[in-house]
Amino acid sequence: MIYQVYPRSFADGNGDGIGDIAGIRSRLNHLSALGVDAIWFSPWYPSPMADAGYDVSDYRDIDPVFGTLAEVEALIAEAHDLGIRTIVDVVPNHCSDAHPWFQAALAGGPGAPERDLFWFRPGRGPNGDERPTDWIGEFGGETWTRTTNPDGTPGDWYLHLFAPQQPDFNWEHPRVRAEFEDILRFWFDRGVDGIRIDSAGLLVKDGELPEVRPDHQHPFHDLDGVHDIYRGWRRVADSYPGERALIGEVWLPDRQRFANYLRPDELHAAFNFDFLGCAWDAAALRESIDGTLSAHAPVGAPATWVLSNHDVTRHVTRYGRADTTFSFAAKREGIPTDLELGTRRARAAALLSLSLPGAAYVYQGEELGLWEVEDIPYALRQDPMWERSGRIDPGRDGCRVPLPWAGEEPPFGFSPDGAAAPWLPQPADWKDRTALAQTGDAASMLELYRAAIHLRRAEAALGDGELTWLPAPDGVLAFSRGSGFRCLVNLTNAAVPLPADGELLLASGPLDDGLLPSDTAVWLRTPEAVDGPRADAPALT
Known part of the structure; x- marks a missing residue:
């Protein structure tokens, strides 16, 4: 399981109201207790911060607001001591205009x-x-x-495909290609285990600069030339001892085109946005799962399962709406949300995603059950999407609000006592969502994630392997993962009977006398179990 840290909002060590490397190092015990295999760090490079650090002015250093390169090297070593690998974010499509x-x-x-x-x-x-x-x-x-x-x-x-402060590189130029291969070596030399590639499908443009036209190749989305770039990157990764992973951010509706990035001499994995944006609907989820697995099978790459990240509305909020899908085009303010319903579904979705074959990703705060903060004052919003959309899209600040760690009022332990206010305001209602408040509470989201991730490590059937769909009523997902493990998710409006022969391993919510309530998931062990628990999870699962 891979955990995404958004450094600005994870933990503040020096009291300036902005998360930093010192804060991350002080909270590694939280990630170790959660059971993560690897941490993916969003950009921490020197940057004018026109787009939250995705406008990079120096790919080989750390922005002073976060700390120093020496601190990062210590963080990598401390994480390794805890058995946690590290993944850094590289932004190759564009840089900062200050580069x-x-x-x-x-x-x-x-x-x-x-x-x-x-x-x-x-x-x-x-x-x-x-x-x-x-x-x-x-x-x-x-x-x-x-x-x-x-x-x-x-x-x-x-x-600039993004903000004006983010000029696009010309990847036809050999100096650009050589520069980024050297950047990979710089981070691999410091012990980093993987690279997350931002906007991986946008690097190559049609030099004729045609307009976007229906039924024609898009002039800058997913052009075939990107694959030669990633073959070069793969050669760099493979030249290092041990396992060094390349993970692409690839937003593509065509699953076959998506799978092309995962051929054996290209990337190791790519984010599955099809699953992230899927409706809370049994038929839609099953189609997404089947389509994902079938796309990955021919290239032998592990599927990835993602519910939230730093760019999208948190799924506790999405799942509490009438329309439970996600798309940037549909993001608006003022959409009615039932957070109790969204939380119940998010708990079930956690068990679903953590029991599927492949790699699972958890975005920071997801394990606390945090919801999207939608009432950030206009004057405090920093995401350029807000202004560039004409203030129609509320932007991504709502999923980037600093985490609550402990206490009854903001900053909830995000910063030390006497610190500056957090860079984005935290809801007062998060006092019940702090890590400390949830620790030891068997009904909390945090303890559900800890239990699920522990079982995921311990169960031989989970991680990589086969998935077999089982007969189930309409609106219910039921599948087995190897001998003796079953997952059931009830997405209907009524309770359904549980199998009489199953031993309960974990439930996302209270059960009802042999019935599985609506919007609830269970993990069961069934009599055909023959495998013992595995010693540890596979690499980067």
């Missing part, structure tokens, strides 16, 4: 060789006043910004 290469491209004017490392193009129209294309950005809005030449005259335009 030395981009600054040199601007300062040198139209003839600067550094301009070839990015996408500088003249504008359209008689005076070059029109953008080179009408592409829409990944955050919404325009994708080209015009520069000013050193002599003050209007200059060329540069491409």
